[in-house]
Amino acid sequence: MSHTIRLEINKRTLSIEIGKVAKQADGSALLRYGDTMMFVAATSRKELKEGKDFLPLIVDYRENTYAAGKIPGGFFKREGRPSEREILMARQIDRPIRPLFPEGYFFDTQIVGLLLSADLESEPDTLGVIGASAALYFSDIPFTTPLGAVKVGIVDGAYVVNPTDHELDRSPLNLTVVSNENGIIMIEAGAQEIDEEKVLEALALAHEENLRIIRAQKDLFASLDIRKREFTPKAVDAEKLARIEEAHGPALLEAMQVRGKKASEAALAGVREAVLAEAPEDKPEDRLELKGLFAKLEEKLFRRLVLEKKLRTDGRGFDDIRPITAEVGLLTRTHGSALFTRGETQALATVTLGTFEDAQRLDSLGEESKKRFMLHYNFPPFSVGEVGFLRGPGRREIGHGALA
Structure with missing residues (x-):
């Protein structure tokens, strides 16, 4: 049996239908806003893979061209x-959702968002976040914090919530805001020069609308008999943590303030190995517990450094700036190049100028468009002293390139 939430936002109805599609998923939501429709499913394993000390969350998002009545280009x-x-859309869904899982929940979890219909007026960006929230919240997965997400623009001097595609073209502000009941948890924005007061007013308006979406989810949840699967996070052994802090805390605090990335990593690794040496090699579960306790102690000492001593982890004060240099014309045959260095962080940038024929053709859902400015960000493994294959750009590289 399915249940539906309906809300009016900017003269269009947002509907969220729970449990209509994908009966085998732990949770699902079918969303419609205008004639744009999206489906989101959430599934989480009930068996825990041993040795994991993080949340293995996968978020996938797809915009198939049939949603706009098109056939994909290419052979x-x-x-x-x-x-x-x-x-980028998958990352936008992931960011607000990931931190809201209960601490210690390390079960494999996947969220899949599919754009099923696109009216090319109602942007689907925020539907993915709302759909993920609903699919998780109305499932037995122990996710208990519903979210709301809207866009805000300014059209002819007036604030517009969830502006249409044409309205956004005329707006100096394109602001995406995600909230939970306690406040705003994610902001993504692009804008021309705009007064700070206007941005703050737009944030307040967005949060008000998000609260409506959140309350609607909570009202429906209260009327349903949904039982979350039992999950009790492993309690931190306070006695063991105190013993580790007494034995290794001073050395760890000293190691955290060593200057130089490699020297700092070596010092931290030395303390970590000293802690792990207390567990026998043939007891991996004990070593995993000590690894978690070491991370807890590191976090505790880091907070103490920042809040009490006003220091960063390498011993610098908040206003201490590492040496900065910029060198241009480094590469001989490129159109332009520069090497930027700040401390041990370096960025090598190149620029290439082309003709209109070099513009990137975008085979999107709407009208075919071209991209004339392309910023490609690469993060090779040697930049952090690691070993790895040089393959195509990963999600992180694409995300950072978009931010830049």
Whole structure:
């Protein structure tokens, strides 16, 4: 049996239908706003894989061209790897959801968002977050914090919640805001020069609308008999933590303030190995527990450094700036190049100028468009002293390139 939430936002109805599609998923939501429709499913394993000390959350998002009544371009006439926009949308769903799982929940979890219909007026960006919230909240997965998400623009001097695509073209502000009941938890924005007061007013308006979406979810949840699966996070052994702090706390605090990335990593690794040495090699569960306690102690000492001593982890004060240099014309045959260095962080940038023929053709859901400015961000493994294959750009590289 399905249940539906309906809200009026900017003269269009937002509907969230729970449990209509994907009966085998732990939770699902079918959303409609205008004639744009999205489906989101949430599934989480009930068996815990041993040795994991993090939340293995996968968020996938797809915009198939059939949603806009189009056939994909290219020889195969079929969608392949996710586009840059799909990756950015998946990251936008992931960011507000990930920190709200209960601490210690390390079960494999996947959220899948599919754009099923696109009217090319109601942007689907916020529907993914709302759908993920509903799919998780109305499932037995121990996710108990519903979210709301809206966009805000300014059209002809007036604030507009969830502006249409044409309205956004005329807006100096494109602001996406995600909230839980306690406040705003994520902001993503693009804007022309705009007064700070206007941004603050837009944030307040967005949060008010988000609270309506959140209350609607909570009202429906209260009327349903949904039982969350039992999950009790492993309690931190306070006695063991205190014993580790007494034995290794001073050395760890000293190691955290060592200057130089490699020297600091070596000092921290030395303390970590000293802590792990207290557990026998043939007892991996004990070593995993000590690893978690070490992380807890590191977090505790880090907070103490920042809040009490007003120091960063390498011993610098908040206003201590590492040496900065910028060198231009480093590469001989590029159109432009620069090497930027701040402490041990370096960025090598190049620029290439082309003709209109070099613009990137975007095979999107709407009218075919072209991209004339392309910023590609690469994060090779050697930049952090690691070993890895040089393959295509990952989600992080695409996300950072979009932010830059």
